[in-house]
Amino acid sequence: MKKWDIAVIPGDGIGREVVPAAVRVLNAAAELHGGIKFAYEEFPWSCDYYLQHGVMMPDNGLDILKGFDAIFLGAVGNPAVVPDHVSLWGLLIKIRREFEQSINVRPAKLLKGLASPLKHPGEFDFMVVRENSEGEYSEIGGTIHRGDDEVAIQSAVFTRKGTERAMEYAFRLAKQRSGRVTSATKSNGIIHSMPFWDKVFKEISGRHPEVETNSVHIDALAAFFVIRPHIFDVIVASNLFGDILTDIGAAIMGSIGVAPAANINLNGKFPSMFEPVHGSAPDIVGKGIANPIGQIWTAKMMLDHLGELDTGAAVLDAIERVLESGVKTPDLGGTSSTDEVTDAVIRVLREK
Amino acid sequence: MKKWDIAVIPGDGIGREVVPAAVRVLNAAAELHGGIKFAYEEFPWSCDYYLQHGVMMPDNGLDILKGFDAIFLGAVGNPAVVPDHVSLWGLLIKIRREFEQSINVRPAKLLKGLASPLKHPGEFDFMVVRENSEGEYSEIGGTIHRGDDEVAIQSAVFTRKGTERAMEYAFRLAKQRSGRVTSATKSNGIIHSMPFWDKVFKEISGRHPEVETNSVHIDALAAFFVIRPHIFDVIVASNLFGDILTDIGAAIMGSIGVAPAANINLNGKFPSMFEPVHGSAPDIVGKGIANPIGQIWTAKMMLDHLGELDTGAAVLDAIERVLESGVKTPDLGGTSSTDEVTDAVIRVLREK
Ligand SMILES: CC(C)[C@H](C(=O)O)[C@@H](O)C(=O)O
Numbered sequence A, B: 001m002k003k004w005d006i007a008v009i010p011g012d013g014i015g016r017e018v019v020p021a022a023v024r025v026l027n028a029a030a031e032l033h034g035g036i037k038f039a040y041e042e043f044p045w046s047c048d049y050y051l052q053h054g055v056m057m058p059d060n061g062l063d064i065l066k067g068f069d070a071i072f073l074g075a076v077g078n079p080a081v082v083p084d085h086v087s088l089w090g091l092l093i094k095i096r097r098e099f100e101q102s103i104n105v106r107p108a109k110l111l112k113g114l115a116s117p118l119k120h121p122g123e124f125d126f127m128v129v130r131e132n133s134e135g136e137y138s139e140i141g142g143t144i145h146r147g148d149d150e151v152a153i154q155s156a157v158f159t160r161k162g163t164e165r166a167m168e169y170a171f172r173l174a175k176q177r178s179g180r181v182t183s184a185t186k187s188n189g190i191i192h193s194m195p196f197w198d199k200v201f202k203e204i205s206g207r208h209p210e211v212e213t214n215s216v217h218i219d220a221l222a223a224f225f226v227i228r229p230h231i232f233d234v235i236v237a238s239n240l241f242g243d244i245l246t247d248i249g250a251a252i253m254g255s256i257g258v259a260p261a262a263n264i265n266l267n268g269k270f271p272s273m274f275e276p277v278h279g280s281a282p283d284i285v286g287k288g289i290a291n292p293i294g295q296i297w298t299a300k301m302m303l304d305h306l307g308e309l310d311t312g313a314a315v316l317d318a319i320e321r322v323l324e325s326g327v328k329t330p331d332l333g334g335t336s337s338t339d340e341v342t343d344a345v346i347r348v349l350r351e352k
């Protein structure tokens, strides 16, 4: 029997509500497919952990995580008690970088049973491939005082390797799909890093003549996500642009609460990490109404990554059936609780 | 009789179609209000000009413009013939910076007669105050080769003066409106410039205790523009974030073709510049179908800036009546031409 070792980090806020829910679904899915077993180890690393220990994870945290087949993460951050850049750079972004999870893959697709806030969403179904390790999110910068003025500088860093890696991934993905890649740029306003991005995109495009390509400025692209999302197939974007685009992608799906994500390590040296697009949502913690779909769909991405494609497909199918049946959390206009949605997904999985 | 001297720069692409249209409206509006007269001088600075002269505007271009009461600009850019960073930094961004047009004000409001692509847009009516002279759009950066890798660096520069100036403007504006300011940040991912931005925002907020404030990460904010745009009043954003947000603002209004903008010089040393949010749209040039509403609404912002508030209000009212009557260009689902829409606006103005 195949056994997968999963490191579970519920993290903060609703992460602690949706992760147990998604783990229940994973177990039901494993049961369904007698051939898989999950062994979980849970780590309490979070802002609470920080308040007790002064760090978001222990010094040997990465060593501990290294041995797992995958990391299943909820959400990190509770700005009321720990500044975001401390909590996020001490856990989420640290793992992304140290484990060379250089790609963040985020699908946007109108699931059956979901109502888009758009009047004419069309049958949109696209994937954002976000560069996940460099770009605008950089340690380089600082603030200086000069007389009564003060200047803050922040340097974005784009390497050819990092840029090519994200783009090559996008082209590979496009070949398994409709064969189109759109590059998110802003070379008209950001005149060093983005022309470089465009240059590399042109080169990589040249290596894949069978893939149709175009390049769209991030402002126009964000608008297109609202006006004509169905025209996109694969979008490749920098760290920041990918971040923004995928929240819009989540919004047009009906709720940020449904959007999944996968932080992929490509060189096989470290585990990949699976965490939904949404954050810790302190405002709804403890109410039992957090939408578990984002975390469950993220579990499906983890199953796919582990090669358990049938089980992954069964989970997504169950999600859609439950949504179609009207069992939804309040963010989707429903009245069901986190547990009720989760139970419904498990019930559908078992019925199969 | 008050006479206003206006420098007119149609620029590229549809700029040359919508600027003459909006000038016709300005003239009709001036006629309506016997007290105003416009004297226009037109400048052919554009990508075509560049192809002939090797520059986007003559060396003394800024000196020439300096004497005008305002600059009325269409659109700049034609990437098929001149790289965007050359055309835009040689004209549009050059004027913004050299004339210390430190604020870009962009309203988003569902006009009567416009259909939002959102199912439930609500009665949204907000203003984005975009920092317009610094931030992510910076000259600092470059590319180096190191072995088989290559690294591009781009530094964003935020000064306290520039940041405060944009924020103070936003707070002043909020006091004339519902009294709420939202700051667009991303201090969880961009850990030098954005925490600085947050710090300054907190300080300025402290100076205006009567204004309600909050701070939202750009990714979530972009999503909120799609889910609940009616909750916003004034949003203050960096150069890049303001750029992205205002294209989403344009999209939810029904078309990027309707959104207006004002590049405001605050110290009175140089003219302000009025240009719509949309670009030169090479794909629809020459078809006579460019939407003139963005440029006409921009003319209304120029009138307001010149203190001609009644005339400005009359123009906006005429725009709304025309849209309500169903006279619209194809981007809004109509069948009318640029000229037909313009004629209709003028007819309504004259009827008053
Ligand atoms: C053309 C481009 C440089 C410009 C900008 O990003 O400022 C445009 O998108 C705008 O919003 O005015």
Ligand SMILES: CC(C)[C@H](C(=O)O)[C@@H](O)C(=O)O
Pocket: A088, A243, A277, A279, B188, B189, B219
């Ligand atoms: C929390 C934040 C640092 C993070 C990001 O911007 O990467 C989040 O928004 C995401 O998209 O995973």
